[in-house]
Amino acid sequence: MRPSSRPALLGSAALALALSLALTTEAAAGSSRAVIHPSAALSRVVLNYEAPLTLPDGAPVELAPLEKAVIAAATTDFAYLRYESQDDLGGFEPAPIGRLIATVGGRAVGKGPASAQLPLIGKAGKGTTVFGLIPSSPTSTIPARTPTTTVPKTVPTTTAPPAPLHIKMTNSHNAAPLITAVNMAPGDTASDTVVIANAGTVPFTVTLQATSSNSPLASLLQLTISVVGGSQLYTGPLSASGVRIARLGVGQSIELDVALHLRKRAGNEFQNQKVSMDLSWTGQG
Amino acid sequence: MISDGEVASDVRAAASARSRELRRRRRRQVTLAALLATIAVLLAGALAADGVRAQIDARLRAAGAGANSGLVSVESEQLSLLRAITFTTGVSAALSAHSSRQLDRLVTPLQVNSGVPMVDVVLPDGTVVLAVRSKGAPSPVATRRGLQALRRSLAGAHGNRGGRFTEVVTLQGAPTLLTIGPVVVGHKPVGAVLVMTPLADVLARLATEVGAVLTSYSPEGLPLATTARGTPPPLVPITASQLFNNGKVIIRETPGDTREAVGRLMVDHEAETLLGVAEPDDSLVTELLVDLCGLIGLVLAAALLAGALLLKARRQAGEDDGASE
Numbered sequence: 001m002r003p004s005s006r007p008a009l010l011g012s013a014a015l016a017l018a019l020s021l022a023l024t025t026e027a028a029a030g031s032s033r034a035v036i037h038p039s040a041a042l043s044r045v046v047l048n049y050e051a052p053l054t055l056p057d058g059a060p061v062e063l064a065p066l067e068k069a070v071i072a073a074a075t076t077d078f079a080y081l082r083y084e085s086q087d088d089l090g091g092f093e094p095a096p097i098g099r100l101i102a103t104v105g106g107r108a109v110g111k112g113p114a115s116a117q118l119p120l121i122g123k124a125g126k127g128t129t130v131f132g133l134i135p136s137s138p139t140s141t142i143p144a145r146t147p148t149t150t151v152p153k154t155v156p157t158t159t160a161p162p163a164p165l166h167i168k169m170t171n172s173h174n175a176a177p178l179i180t181a182v183n184m185a186p187g188d189t190a191s192d193t194v195v196i197a198n199a200g201t202v203p204f205t206v207t208l209q210a211t212s213s214n215s216p217l218a219s220l221l222q223l224t225i226s227v228v229g230g231s232q233l234y235t236g237p238l239s240a241s242g243v244r245i246a247r248l249g250v251g252q253s254i255e256l257d258v259a260l261h262l263r264k265r266a267g268n269e270f271q272n273q274k275v276s277m278d279l280s281w282t283g284q285g
Numbered sequence: 286m287i288s289d290g291e292v293a294s295d296v297r298a299a300a301s302a303r304s305r306e307l308r309r310r311r312r313r314q315v316t317l318a319a320l321l322a323t324i325a326v327l328l329a330g331a332l333a334a335d336g337v338r339a340q341i342d343a344r345l346r347a348a349g350a351g352a353n354s355g356l357v358s359v360e361s362e363q364l365s366l367l368r369a370i371t372f373t374t375g376v377s378a379a380l381s382a383h384s385s386r387q388l389d390r391l392v393t394p395l396q397v398n399s400g401v402p403m404v405d406v407v408l409p410d411g412t413v414v415l416a417v418r419s420k421g422a423p424s425p426v427a428t429r430r431g432l433q434a435l436r437r438s439l440a441g442a443h444g445n446r447g448g449r450f451t452e453v454v455t456l457q458g459a460p461t462l463l464t465i466g467p468v469v470v471g472h473k474p475v476g477a478v479l480v481m482t483p484l485a486d487v488l489a490r491l492a493t494e495v496g497a498v499l500t501s502y503s504p505e506g507l508p509l510a511t512t513a514r515g516t517p518p519p520l521v522p523i524t525a526s527q528l529f530n531n532g533k534v535i536i537r538e539t540p541g542d543t544r545e546a547v548g549r550l551m552v553d554h555e556a557e558t559l560l561g562v563a564e565p566d567d568s569l570v571t572e573l574l575v576d577l578c579g580l581i582g583l584v585l586a587a588a589l590l591a592g593a594l595l596l597k598a599r600r601q602a603g604e605d606d607g608a609s610e
Contacts, residue, residue, distance in 0.1 A: 035517075036459045036510040038489035041421025042402050042482075053397055061394040063373075070372035073447055077364045080446060080553075081357055088357075090549035090560055091532040092349030187437050187450065219530070263555060264437070264452055 084232060178258055178279065186266040189259055193228055196245070196281055197253035204283035206245040206254070212238035215275040220266045223277070228255040238277050245281070319587065326579030334572035338544070341564055342536050345546035348495040349534065349562040353551050355491045356462075360451045360552065363464035363480045366399040367449060370406070370478045377468050380406060380414060380476045388415040403461075403481040405429060409439055409474060423457055423483065434465050435477055442467040442474045453484060453501075453550075453557040460484040460501060460509045460558070484558075485510035498543070500561035501550060504529040509558060517561060520547060528559055542566050 053061040181190035212218045226232040234243045246254045379387035396404045402419035416425030441448040449466035461481045467474040488499040492512040500511040506525030534548040543563045550560035
């Protein structure tokens with residue numbers, strides 16, 4: 001090796017060392033960085049309604065036809081995504097609903113049943129036109145319950161002793177297991193229907209009490225009770241008490257859909273585990 | 286015997302003592318009034334700050350609800366692209382034949398049209414046959430083997446939802462909103478399509494919609510992705526676990542004078558992560574402004590009162606002088 005090339009070699013070695021140190025530091029910083037921030041390239045929305053879409057190589061985009069089955073799939077997906085309960089909002093509360101108004105020259109125009117949640121206020125025409133939102137009182141958004149006292153009661157006019165009152169409730173499954181789900185995979189749902197009937201002589205209110213055995217699997221199962229073809233009555237953990245189901249008149253019945261859903265985050269550690277649950281239906285006059 | 290001069294001296298002394306007592310009493314009253322007024326001003330400031338904080342909290346709760354609603358739109362868009370790919374004529378045949386070129390011809394235009402940044406088309410064993418990425422999206426990988434969602438999607442191909450679902454998964458170290466669905470030939474799944482957006486970019490879009498800083502926390506309380514400039518402090522693990530399981534919302538104060546509401550981020554009607562919604566807390570500024578205005582008002586009122594009293598005293602002195610002459 002020539003003596004003159006030694007400093008250059010040392011310089012190269014130092015440069016390589018510095019570079020490798022820098023890369024190591026960057027890699028270490030990258031590995032310790034747990035929180036991800038948005039990418040400017042993906043977060044920025046650019047709308048272009050004029051230029052035709054092109055492929056990365058510049059060729060014009062051509063779309064192939066869709067199969068007919070996509071219609072049914074889309075319908076299923078939209079039905080599934082539909083808002084079910086406030087639980088879908090993650091515990092957060094929606095902004096109060098208000099009535100939309102618009103005034104021109106101080107006179108109210110377009111005041112109607114339209115409602116919105118946006119805190120909206122705006123002016124146009126040098127202040128002559130104002131549109132905004134009148135907040136409704138919170139109670140006005142709660143649908144009124146059907147009055148239960150409007151049905152006139154028949155006053156007994158005879159002196160005969162009143163017939164004995166008794167509550168008799170039947171359920172279509174009696175003591176037989178309602179749902180037996182084996183080999184459920186995470187994300188699976190098992191369901192069945194049960195009919196609760198008032199076979200007694202007085203109307204009563206049906207409430208449900210659910211108790212589950214002490215198993216870690218219970219925390220991953222979600223119980224949902226809904227009226228067949230109707231509204232959802234309960235969704236939540238397997239243990240619940242005092243869940244109001246319905247008020248049944250004499251001879252009336254209600255068909256309920258009882259579903260058990262195994263959450264998707266259930267891992268392999270829950271394999272071969274069992275959980276049992278009792279559903280008690282109580283009728284109170 | 287007491288002279289007239291001595292009597293006059295006693296009367297002057299008594300009058301002077303009464304006057305001193307009056308002045309002392311007035312000073313005590315003025316001090317007490319100033320004290321009460323100061324306390325009232327401080328209380329008014331505190332009440333104003335409470336009002337501002339209550340308004341911020343209500344906004345945060347509404348923004349959290351808006352973010353969860355907005356996420357359904359993102360999910361709907363991803364599902365839309367997924368259906369467009371899985372139900373496009375020729376995709377299942379191309380996947381069965383492992384033809385990347387044919388898939389590229391069919392899938393890439395759909396991805397370009399959708400604006401969803403990441404699409405993978407995979408075989409049942411997880412081998413990636415085609416990966417399409419928007420500019421700036423995370424790089425493709427060769428395989429998705431071991432991804433639980435893939436197994437569940439293929440297993441659920443004949444279920445109610447046809448094996449399509451959305452969840453938050455960690456891919457290449459980054460939380461990602463994944464929508465997955467199988468590609469079926471006859472009754473046999475021949476592969477799956479993965480439609481993905483990094484969760485941080487989903488949050489960035491939702492943050493624009495709701496006008497707040499959004500952070501996703503793991504069920505253990507660790508921040509996963511955020512639109513904040515810095516890194517938000519983690520949640521206490523017990524609190525995070527309770528929030529994740531009970532579905533309640535808490536409000537906390539975070540560094541940099543911000544308030545953050547923490548609830549759940551829902552995907553497919555299920556909690557996937559915790560969601561923090563933050564806004565700057567300007568209640569302290571309001572409190573200081575109210576205090577400052579109140580105190581300035583007090584000082585002005587005191588000055589006016591003092592001026593009026595001085596004027597009255599001077600007028601009284603003038604009248605006394607006139608009477609003695």
